[in-house]
Amino acid sequence: MRSGSADDGHTAVSGPVEVSRDLLERTRPASRLFWWAAGGSAALLALGVIGFVIRLGDGIEKTDPWGYYAALVAFLLTTAQAAPMVAIAPRLAKAHWRRPISRAAEIFGVVGVLNLILFIPLVWVLPDLGDGRRSLWFFGEVRSMPAHMPHIVTTISMTALAVVGCALLWVSSLPDLASIRDNSGGRRRRIFAKLANGWHGTSRQWFTQYHRLGILGAFYFMMLVFTHFAFSVEFGMSLVPGWIDALFPATHAANSLQAGVATVLVVMFLLRRFCGFGDYIELDQFWGLGKLLFALSLLWFWFWFSSFIILWYGKKPNEEAVLDLMMVGPYMPAFVTAFVLNFVAPLFMMVWNPVRKSIWGPTLVATGVLIGTLFDRIRIYVSAYTVAGAEDKHEMHLPLPPANLPDLADVLLWVGALGGVALVYLMSTRVIPVINIWEQKEALLYKIHKPFHRTEVLVLGKKD
Amino acid sequence: MTENSGGILSQRSIIGLYVDEDAAANAMDGLKAAGFSESEYEILTGTPYPEGTFGEAEPVHKLYRFPLIGAASGFIVGLVLTVGTQLSFPLVTGGKPILSIPPMAIVMYEGTLLGAILFTIFGIIFESRLPRTFMGAYDTRITEGYIGVAVTGEAGKMGPAEEALKAAGAEEVKRGWEKG
């Protein structure tokens, strides 16, 4: 049921010309707030670089110090890199509410490049398969299998994901880049003419636009799932002696859908609150995404419990050791935080209609989900990197190492990386309008209010 | 709904049948103008229309309370059942402690949802004011596309009601009884 109220229509910005003009104007002069935010993010990024230098001082031979770093890469993979799915999935399902937020989600594709850079040191930190651990590659059994197979496959996968993410963003913004080209002059015009790559809006271009977006979107999703598979197994599970969990790669990917939705929700709130996009990003968007977040939070529990009950019931020594390591042992506080913020809080808050159908409700829950995901990734990767150096690669031996708490370098690295994400995102919005202009104008065609006997109804058209 | 108080057989009902949605809406307006209160007349259709199509008031219901109560009772039953059976027959199997939480959670989960669903079903029927043992003025053509405007009230009010219904262009006006 959609609300039949004024939330659906845009009262302030009504016609296609006004939409174009309004949104184009916003790409022009940056506000003071913008430069303050960008400057602050850059400063944080600088701190991150310092943190990285300190971390490098520990060397790359031992895995323990790099646990928080691995968790950071996993966290960005789970949150920012999954955010474009919020544009892709509802677009494939032809949901109209996605239109004002699809670009804000797609811009996170650029963050993939940052995460790819962050990922590089991990390739050196990860030991090769010569250490005798379990792997997907039958190293030692299959002749000529390189010992660096995990490094190779994951690097290719991370690179492909970043490239597809950027390609998706570029293709989706072609019509908007052309609008900027047509509305500016001089050097700016020449730059955007290059970027718009000859977009003139012919029927043929529009026809291929939908197809390209569909194919790139599907491809991004498949790459995302595969990257989660490769990263979670090669840089996480295989480092833990005796941890065999066929569901884990899927859990990792499913969690990323939840965290991706949460990321976009928070960005939507910021855009609405601080950037004056209240005319575009309305209750409808929060409600649509909030319902999705609710469903994905329930899915979080289901994936977790599906793994947990098997390991708990099986009671093999290795299974008990894994539960001990990641849930009830040294990292219990992190696990409990993740459990509460990713499942319990969303369930008990979003089950209430007034919370679900509000702007603050989904935003609050989404913030919690992001924090929960942070702790979840920490409990998995930090713990994995503390046991990765163990002698026996197939049985976990007790006692488990104590919890590895973050040191100064870890804190600086995390803060710096998050600053970097913000900076990359902010600078991207200088080039690409953060609200999709062409989809917004398209919505005006398909969404009309009309009288129906004694009432007024919303009529939604469906493109084939 | 119209089950207001009154003596037995003091209530009568009447129904006007319309083909056109706007005519039915006009009949509703006419009844309102003739001084009928909104609880005295209602529109009957063979298919759901968007809310407010005939200018009728939005029905208010309390359905959402039912699943909550049901879930709570189901949860308690599940808890009592799982704890009770384990304590009454404390046999350790498979190295699982008595009062193991994960299996209890599974059974309690089913109990909670079963409770919620049973109460919801009950709530839907109750809130729809069903079962209705007495049909009053009704016409079988309503389930074939006709739109009925039914008025229920004291016998004396049926005259003005009939006039209002006919004035809006009713195809047919039928009278019936209503339980008091």
Next chain:
Amino acid sequence: MQEHIQLTQKEINRDLLSGVLKSPKWWLPAVLVLLVVFLIGAAAFGYLLNKGLGVTGLNRPVMWGVYLVSFVFWIGISHAGIMISAILRLTQAEWRRPVTRAAEVLTVFSLIAALLSAPLVHEGRPWRAGFPIPWIMPWDFARGIWPNIRSPFVWDPSAILTYLTASSLFIYVALIPDLAILRDRLSGWKSGFYSVLSLGWRGSPRQWKLQAVAGILLSALVLPVFVSVHSIVSWDFAVNIGAEGWHSTIFAPYFIIGAIHSGVAAVATVMVAMVWLWGWDRYLRPDHFDAIGRLLIVVGTTWFFFFFLEFVFAMYTLEGPELAMRDLQVFQYPWSILFVVFLITAFFFPVPMWLLKNVRRSMFWMFVTTLSVNVGMWLERFIIIIPGLLRRQPLVFDWGTYHPSIIEILMVAATFAWVLLGLLIFARIFPLIPLFDIKEGMVGREEIKIGRRKVAASIRE
């Protein structure tokens, strides 16, 4: 392209009540044939009760045979109803309208078929244990024995019975407005029968509003049950560390997505049958088959990903017995043949076919491909359950073989007859397509004019 056929309520009544108001020519012969098959199965069960489990092909160590395969298969089919009706209701997909009820009815009858397949017939001497559900009924009060809720065999009936109750009641609530239509169309005792069932429905705005809310609310409540049912069925296998190939964390999602794959395919098969048998081609349009075909591509591919994960992580364990079991599954005759047939019928034939628009819009091809999926998914369960129990591993002294006996085959055949029989009898008494839902779709149908084009649209509340 989306086609438009605008029909009046009278026409809809006439078309969709045709199977209820009069009996089609083929109906009685079809029902009789199915009844005979079902009764033969029942007789086989009687023989089994009399002689004991020795008449089946079950023997140590393979004590779970085609009964369990059939059980998992029917639980899988039962997931169609809620997948189609709940998820599509919640997402307000217009194309759900003619499909929901048939899907829900399929759920109920296949759930009962699942109960008939294993739990009720697999007991050996069920009357001694406290028929019908020995392990969840506290039977033995005298000795103070209570059901062991730490066993998955208690979780399982609790989930299935919840699901069965919920989906039956869901169907009933959504049936009330259609029962009122039948009450108004019939006379005499038949009208009386539908009067009682329709509880005096009149069609007031309040009643319609409650119907709409009920559709959403019940969908939201049934979905978690639906997910739990097959998860728990999978845990019957997966919490066990004794049989190779079963103890995998992925089992719950893998079974669920497999169930959706086979269930949605079964709904598509039933949809084709509805057109062929009752001629409802004005309601089930190529658009509907196109939509369900697209859905199946997504579901089928996801299922294949989980199958891939399940298989890869079996190899990842590098444990001898596990690898031996996989070797048996894939390379040893006759399992190798079954494995190839399973992969082709469940994935490599149907999914690429659905990528073609002409296939998705052709009833014949949808019938063939969706039937193929269910052949494959039946084999999938067979390949999971039996080789795991055979214990063809190094250093094991009690290897097993398994061939289903004629008794088992007859009883499994009877479950198929039961489900078809159930659908046919239901369709004779109740409308298989929800009339009021179709009518609502007609009322809410609009067109938006954009230039020279007209785009199909619908009213949203």
